[in-house]
Amino acid sequence: MAEITLKSLAHTYLADPTSSEDYAIREMDHVWHQGGAYALLGPSGCGKSTLLNIISGLLEPSSGEVLFDGELVNDMPPEARNIAQVFQFPVVYDTMTVYDNLAFPLRNVKTPEARVHERVMEVADVLELTAQLKRKAKNLTADEKQKVSMGRGLVRDDVAAILFDEPLTVIDPQLKWKLRRKLKEIHQRFGVTMIYVTHDQLEASTFADKIAVMYEGQIVQFGTPRELFEEPRHTFVGYFIGSPGMNFLDVVMSDGRVMSGDAELVVGQHICDAVAHADSSNIKLGIRPEFIEVHPEPIEGGMEARVDYAQDLGTFSIVHLMLGNVVLKARIAEDQATPSSKAWLRFPDDRLGLYIDEYRVESGHE
Numbered sequence: 563m564a565e566i567t568l569k570s571l572a573h574t575y576l577a578d579p580t581s582s583e584d585y586a587i588r589e590m591d592h593v594w595h596q597g598g599a600y601a602l603l604g605p606s607g608c609g610k611s612t613l614l615n616i617i618s619g620l621l622e623p624s625s626g627e628v629l630f631d632g633e634l635v636n637d638m639p640p641e642a643r644n645i646a647q648v649f650q651f652p653v654v655y656d657t658m659t660v661y662d663n664l665a666f667p668l669r670n671v672k673t674p675e676a677r678v679h680e681r682v683m684e685v686a687d688v689l690e691l692t693a694q695l696k697r698k699a700k701n702l703t704a705d706e707k708q709k710v711s712m713g714r715g716l717v718r719d720d721v722a723a724i725l726f727d728e729p730l731t732v733i734d735p736q737l738k739w740k741l742r743r744k745l746k747e748i749h750q751r752f753g754v755t756m757i758y759v760t761h762d763q764l765e766a767s768t769f770a771d772k773i774a775v776m777y778e779g780q781i782v783q784f785g786t787p788r789e790l791f792e793e794p795r796h797t798f799v800g801y802f803i804g805s806p807g808m809n810f811l812d813v814v815m816s817d818g819r820v821m822s823g824d825a826e827l828v829v830g831q832h833i834c835d836a837v838a839h840a841d842s843s844n845i846k847l848g849i850r851p852e853f854i855e856v857h858p859e860p861i862e863g864g865m866e867a868r869v870d871y872a873q874d875l876g877t878f879s880i881v882h883l884m885l886g887n888v889v890l891k892a893r894i895a896e897d898q899a900t901p902s903s904k905a906w907l908r909f910p911d912d913r914l915g916l917y918i919d920e921y922r923v924e925s926g927h928e
């Protein structure tokens with residue numbers, strides 16, 4: 563097992579990059595601590611696979627350093643890095659039995675047969691493959707093949723880390739959930755560093771203790787699922803995490819008032835001061851749909867809004883609102899009255915985030 567450090571790492575696939583947009587990985591520093599269960603979460607094309615391939619050595623970065631336990635590994639080939647990688651699609655030897663497939667990575671490093679047997683049986687047990695051990699891999703279903711592929715990644719206990727690149731894509735939805743829990747269990751049992759790539763927030767938060775959210779080649783936040791939900795450091799994290807995502811209101815200061823579109827916002831003095839002193843014209847206030855207070859009657863400090871419509875989703879409703887010409891979504895619990903045409907909104911001070919140039923700034927909550 564190892565601590566993996568990325569120092570001033572950047573990668574471009576172009577021969578002559580001219581701007582930061584030409585980089586699949588924009589310069590970053592990051593540490594994956596030994597033994598952690600991590601997710602690398604982000605939309606398609608943000609650079610997740612590129613980053614994994616740089617860690618495993620399949621790809622050489624354009625600049626920067628990759629260190630395992632402080633040792634520079636940039637020039638080390640993938641086989642010497644001791645990294646197990648599980649890909650989106652199964653990598654199995656069709657003509658071998660399941661047992662031999664699972665044993666392969668161990669025999670490859672000359673593990674004694676008694677130990678091979680012990681580990682194969684242990685991994686087969688966790689992945690519920692024991693009954694299939696004697697079958698040829700070519701006769702397995704796609705789900706079973708991917709389980710074998712994952713097993714091959716998990717079977718060695720001396721690896722620096724195991725990297726999973728969207729490993730459950732081909733798995734039947736019902737089995738997906740079960741396998742995610744299994745992976746978590748395996749992590750707890752074996753304690754190896756795991757980095758799990760996905761574009762699915764649910765998948766990331768069921769597996770990982772900490773999630774790195776990637777956007778346009780950068781890790782914009784690294785935190786627990788709760789931190790990402792409660793204090794998104796970047797507007798992208800706000801949009802991407804949560805369902806629906808965070809509301810963001812473009813704001814400006816006008817005659818001493820904080821305005822969003824044609825609506826005056828009722829916010830604390832420290833927010834007014836921060837907006838007034840911001841050194842940018844890209845200023846947003848963010849608030850999660852869960853944290854907007856929605857009142858059916860006028861209330862002190864309430865901002866009058868029009869109710870467009872409400873979606874009843876069983877245990878809660880999503881109310882679509884217009885505050886002046888600004889569209890907002892609020893989430894209301896089932897036991898709370900859903901307003902029909904008008905509502906009065908309050909933004910609790912401690913739930914508001916101020917974002918300047920897309921990054922959250924501390925606004926000095928009182």
Ligand SMILES: Nc1ncnc2c1ncn2[C@@H]1O[C@H](COP(=O)(O)OP(=O)(O)OP(=O)(O)O)[C@@H](O)[C@H]1O
Pocket residue numbers: 575586604605606607608609610611612613761
């Ligand atoms: N071999 C390559 N040659 C050129 N450009 C590439 C290559 N591989 C990836 N890219 C580009 O690099 C960027 C990052 O791609 P990458 O595959 O790392 O993203 P990703 O987050 O893993 O996406 P996905 O979830 O779709 O796999 C994208 O713009 C992609 O088009």
